[in-house]
Amino acid sequence: MVRAWFMDTSNDDQRLEHHRTPPEFLSLETLFEKTGVEYFKIDANNVSEDQTLKNLATSRGYTYQDEITCSRECLPEYHKKLKMFYEEHLHTDEEIRLVLEGSGYFDVRDKEENWIRIEVVPGDLIIIPAGIYHRFTLDMKNFIKAKRLFIGEPVWTPYNRPADDMDCRKEYLQKLERGVFEKFVTSS
Numbered sequence: 001m002v003r004a005w006f007m008d009t010s011n012d013d014q015r016l017e018h019h020r021t022p023p024e025f026l027s028l029e030t031l032f033e034k035t036g037v038e039y040f041k042i043d044a045n046n047v048s049e050d051q052t053l054k055n056l057a058t059s060r061g062y063t064y065q066d067e068i069t070c071s072r073e074c075l076p077e078y079h080k081k082l083k084m085f086y087e088e089h090l091h092t093d094e095e096i097r098l099v100l101e102g103s104g105y106f107d108v109r110d111k112e113e114n115w116i117r118i119e120v121v122p123g124d125l126i127i128i129p130a131g132i133y134h135r136f137t138l139d140m141k142n143f144i145k146a147k148r149l150f151i152g153e154p155v156w157t158p159y160n161r162p163a164d165d166m167d168c169r170k171e172y173l174q175k176l177e178r179g180v181f182e183k184f185v186t187s188s
């Protein structure tokens with residue numbers, strides 16, 4: 001079960017859990033309703049045969065995939081890239097990540113400007129909607145390997161906040177307003 005919680009506001013090491021006191025966890029359903037972030041469990045030991053992943057790729061048209069490893073040894077310009085990932089930003093397309101090894105945290109902003117921290121471990125596939133402000137950090141183990149999926153030619157460009165005038169931002173806020181994310185469906 002993936003864990004998600006509201007973050008505290010401390011400036012301690014970004015790689016710590018940053019729970020509030022007392023901790024405030026969210027269910028997957030609440031996470032989806034508040035942000036549109038979707039979650040699927042995949043068999044990390046047999047990704048190529050996983051039926052949930054096959055169904056997702058077909059139904060959503062994922063035509064591109066590659067892998068990224070974030071570690072001091074494997075990621076070129078490690079410090080610069082990690083700093084970039086942790087800048088609050090958005091993308092014009094969904095960010096789809098399946099964790100193969102290691103772990104980390106995706107943080108997403110809700111409408112009330114709270115940060116929600118989503119812990120990801122092997123087998124966790126998350127879909128971060130286009131236009132939502134978010135960021136990523138490694139945890140204290142400093143290692144994650146993830147599959148990146150995309151529809152068509154990949155575009156990884158981050159647009160740092162403020163990016164409120166971008167169409168994808170306006171469309172995301174309209175979806176939240178219209179309650180598009182209110183129909184939570186569990187994956188098989």
Ligand SMILES: CSCCC(=O)/C(O)=C/O
Nearest residue numbers: 068085097135136144146
């Ligand atoms: C674990 S994937 C690295 C983070 C990333 O690709 C991204 O775009 C964060 O927003």
Ligand SMILES: [Fe+2]
Nearest residue numbers: 091095134158
């Ligand atoms: Fe991103």
